[in-house]
Amino acid sequence: MNADRDLVTMQDFIVGRLSDEERSVFEDRLVHEPKLVRELEQSLRMREGFRQLRATYFRKAPSQTRRFPVWSPVLAAAAAAGVALFLWLSRAADPSAILTPSITAGTPPQLAAIGAHFTFVTVRGSSVPDLDLPASGLIEIRVAPTVRANTYRMTLLRREATGSAEPVAGLTGLPLSSDGYVHCFAKAARLASGSYVLRIGPDGENSTAEAFPFNLRTEGGAASSR
Amino acid sequence: MLAPQADLPAPVSDPASYLAAVYRDYPGLRALILRRVRDPELAADILQDAAVTTLEKLRSGEIAYPENLGGYLYRVALNHLRNYRRKDRSALSSPEGLDELALPDSDPEPQSVDGPQWASAVRRMLDEMPVARDREVLIRFYLDDEDRETICRDLLLSEEHFNRVVFRARNRFRELIEHRGFRKVDLLMLAAVTLCTLVAGFK
Numbered sequence: 001m002n003a004d005r006d007l008v009t010m011q012d013f014i015v016g017r018l019s020d021e022e023r024s025v026f027e028d029r030l031v032h033e034p035k036l037v038r039e040l041e042q043s044l045r046m047r048e049g050f051r052q053l054r055a056t057y058f059r060k061a062p063s064q065t066r067r068f069p070v071w072s073p074v075l076a077a078a079a080a081a082g083v084a085l086f087l088w089l090s091r092a093a094d095p096s097a098i099l100t101p102s103i104t105a106g107t108p109p110q111l112a113a114i115g116a117h118f119t120f121v122t123v124r125g126s127s128v129p130d131l132d133l134p135a136s137g138l139i140e141i142r143v144a145p146t147v148r149a150n151t152y153r154m155t156l157l158r159r160e161a162t163g164s165a166e167p168v169a170g171l172t173g174l175p176l177s178s179d180g181y182v183h184c185f186a187k188a189a190r191l192a193s194g195s196y197v198l199r200i201g202p203d204g205e206n207s208t209a210e211a212f213p214f215n216l217r218t219e220g221g222a223a224s225s226r
Numbered sequence: 227m228l229a230p231q232a233d234l235p236a237p238v239s240d241p242a243s244y245l246a247a248v249y250r251d252y253p254g255l256r257a258l259i260l261r262r263v264r265d266p267e268l269a270a271d272i273l274q275d276a277a278v279t280t281l282e283k284l285r286s287g288e289i290a291y292p293e294n295l296g297g298y299l300y301r302v303a304l305n306h307l308r309n310y311r312r313k314d315r316s317a318l319s320s321p322e323g324l325d326e327l328a329l330p331d332s333d334p335e336p337q338s339v340d341g342p343q344w345a346s347a348v349r350r351m352l353d354e355m356p357v358a359r360d361r362e363v364l365i366r367f368y369l370d371d372e373d374r375e376t377i378c379r380d381l382l383l384s385e386e387h388f389n390r391v392v393f394r395a396r397n398r399f400r401e402l403i404e405h406r407g408f409r410k411v412d413l414l415m416l417a418a419v420t421l422c423t424l425v426a427g428f429k
Contacts, residue, residue, distance in 0.1 A: 004389045008374050014258070015371040027304065031297035040300070044254030046399050048261070049344030050369040123365050144358050180358020 006036065010043045054123070098169035098190045099156060101183075103138065113137040115188050119181075120198060120212040122146055128195075133216040134188045141198070142181035145210060149202030151175055152182050159195040159213070172203055193218045253340045255300060259307055272310060276303035347402035351395055359383075360391045367392065 012018050013026050030037055115134030120143040133139075145152060152174045157165040174182050182200060193216050201209030260269040280299045283289050289298055355361050359381055366372040378388050 003393075004385070007389060007392055011367065011371075012373070017373065027301045030300045031294060032291065034294045034297065037294065037296040037300060041252060041254040041296075042396060042400060044258050045340070045344045045403065046348060046396065047368050048254065048257040048341050049346075049348035049399070050365070051261075052341040052345035053348055054369065121361070121365065123369055144361065146362070179356060180361065 006039065010036075010040050013040070014043060014047060098187055099141075099154065099171050100138075100185045100187070101171055101174055103185060114140050114185075116140070118142070118214075120144065120200075120214075122210060122212075128213045128215055130215045130217055133191055133193055133218050135218075136189050139186040139188050139191075140183070141186055142179075142183050143198065143200050143212065144181050145176070145200050147202060147208040147210070149176070149205075151203045152200055153203050153209075154182065154184060155199045156186070157197045157199065159197060165197055191216060252296060252299065255303055257341065259303060262307060263310065268310075272306045273303060276306050279306070344403065347399050350402055351398045354398065355395070360395075363388060363391045364395050 009018070009022075009026060013023060018026060030040070113136075115137035116132060116139045118131055118139055118141050120141070122144070141154075143154070151172070153170065153172045154174055155167055155170040157167050159165050169186070171184055174184060176182055195213070195215050198212040198214065199209050200212075201207075256269065256273055259272050260266060263269050263272065276299055279302045280289075280295065283298065283302075284292060284295065289295070291297075352361050352364065355364075363377055363381065363383070366377050367374070374385065374388055377383070378385055
């Protein structure tokens with residue numbers, strides 16, 4: 001059995017990428033190769049495990065056909081608007097009020113307690129995850145950017161019922177950690193339930209920023225539209 | 227021609243225990259059927275029919291390699307699933323995709339008994355991976371259903387690297403499932419996923 005080839009064939013079989021003939025050959029092999037059955041069984045368990053995590057761990061990206069935005073005049077305009085927005089944000093908002101790059105020494109224990117962990121990873125799909133907002137403490141946020149850079153800028157925007165998005169916090173100079181994530185913390189008490197977008201991109205560049213929409217909801221209640 | 231008497235499998239005296247063994251030993255197959263038909267009762271019916279058919283073939287000596295009953299069960303179950311879908315063809319706008327075993331992303335998550343445990347194992351496996359690109363390989367392969375060629379091309383990976391990442395992940399996943407080496411945070415995750423599954427079931 002060619003393990004490398006079977007690895008791919010199994011997944012092709014599961015997702016329906018095999019022709020009728022290939023599928024028939026594969027199913028015939030199943031009755032002769034116990035090891036192949038075990039490996040297929042494991043593939044199905046892993047795939048199911050990933051899918052079960054979809055709602056709670058992975059963010060769903062609107063589309064996966066192109067992961068990197070194409071530069072165009074529209075995006076150029078959006079980028080310029082983004083720069084303006086960020087400059088405004090730097091002046092108008094106190095970035096440390098809600099987001100902080102790390103837990104600073106001297107923070108009271110009751111405020112430094114981690115109340116939740118949010119992980120944002122780009123995957124295919126279309127739904128917006130509902131995340132539980134803890135009553136107090138810090139929310140550890142980690143984001144896996146698809147664009148490599150030395151440092152990143154993160155902006156948290158709150159979406160209004162009208163569809164507009166208002167920036168509420170931002171950080172710059174965030175490094176990519178050795179685990180492949182960009183980390184920061186949010187103060188739970190400074191957030192309210194509602195719809196948000198977390199944007200992340202290389203410092204000083206807007207064209208490749210990624211957006212992660214999510215809903216925050218308080219315990220026992222749904223996210224409000226405000 | 228019938229196989230020599232000495233090669234015939236021992237008669238299965240307890241079909242109920244056989245069915246129980248099917249449920250215990252092939253939860254992946256069970257999850258696949260459930261995900262495909264989205265109805266727990268229908269999925270159970272299809273699996274039970276497959277188990278009964280396999281059992282009958284075993285008794286009649288039609289199964290040449292009884293030590294690989296699982297392989298037969300898989301083939302029979304997938305045939306039953308396809309038969310069901312052919313009967314249900316009227317619900318499809320096109321027969322295209324009839325044999326696809328995957329569930330469209332827009333469909334609600336079906337409940338899988340073992341799903342929360344597998345989800346915890348996957349999460350821990352991903353958390354333990356130090357390289358973000360390797361995590362992306364797994365996510366795109368197992369969650370986004372992208373093929374190896376596309377993933378390797380997009381991430382500038384060799385097929386050898388891709389295979390290495392997937393093999394390591396599969397081994398770690400197997401260890402986590404077999405040894406139940408869960409941490410406290412995994413148990414909390416397990417509880418959360420179970421709760422989400424139950425809540426989704428009530429909707």
